[in-house]
Amino acid sequence: MRKFVIKVSCDREKITGALLAICLTLLSANQGCAIAIPRTPTTWTTPALPILQPTQTFTKEFLGTDAYLETASVKDIKVTDEPTATRTPTQVPIGTFVLMFYSPLIMSYDSQLWVDKSKYREREFMTNHLLFKELPKCSIGVQGPTDFNGPHTNETVQLGDLSYEVLTFPDLAQDTVSKAYLADLSLVTEVGRPVFWVSAKPDKWEICKGQAEIVLSTLRFP
């Protein structure tokens, strides 16, 4: 399912042309209109839409499929798949790490120690990680839903109020230590249990780990 935004410009001069595909009801010549949108080609439903004034624009978010969007794309009704960038926070406060994949979870970080390297406007080939300023190879990165099938060891660590499962792997490169942190089960999102990677050079691991765990301890729903 994708999220679309339908923008209906209710111009009284153009309403008639839209009747073939979408049930537009002109309530009054000068008082506006309402719209019914098909959820499937055969099932019609009327979302709670306000009465629109001529030339007024109404924006409503809903979940739909490509077929749904195509059905709704008719003459005189402007239907747009909202650009990803406008759905994503473009002004993330410094000190708040927004988890793009595990929305709406966030973390807090000390901006004097960490820099947020995330590209919040780009959903594809997502970049969503924190970098420790003094240790360029020290980072907290996101891992999407997956399976850890191979050899590893588990330990549970308590970070503040949160319990993390930490996985250690035998096969990582010699110049890097990386461990996977599986978040507290109370913070499972629609896409699953959040998983993060903390990585650093071996000789800086303990410093990086300590600082990263401070950040990880702040994981929460806003």
Place this chain on the structure above:
Amino acid sequence: MTVVTVYVYSPIASGTITGRTKYCVSGNSTCTGSGSTHYGCRGWADRVDVGGSGALYLRVNYPNARRVITYIGSQCCPSCGNIDVKRTVTADIYGLNNTGYCYIGSVMYGHVGSPTVSNGQIHDLTSGSLRIGSAPNTQCGDCYTGAHSHMERLYGSVVAPCCWGPATSTTRIYKFTWDNAQVCD
């Protein structure tokens, strides 16, 4: 000799590549991942995780692929109690020429919930998609952290997007070729 190419596409219509031969770490991934090795369920090649929920489809470029035989297994997450998370569906893919059906290669899908195919079932394709089940929307320890499809291949090659790339119903994951001049069963 005429080489025919068969592609297997993403089983999830709206997903994201979250694992290749290594795990995908946001901001620090090479194309095939930078975490530890992403091991498989059957030990086949080029493991790919497609993060996303909903229906799972075996998708191929029909009519280059004409027949699929499905096999149900329980080869993922052996320590997990959830049968859906453990379940695998292996699809043997066949082409067709004037001598019969020709085996091309196989794809294994891990973590298949509510399977809609059965063991040993022969599917003579009439289109490029075959529903095989759903991605379980659950977790199971560290072996299944959220809804996704795990894939492995036997024969062929991997052509999947790099880590964190989008995966739709037209996104190629594996590529197989076969010579349709060969004599088949």
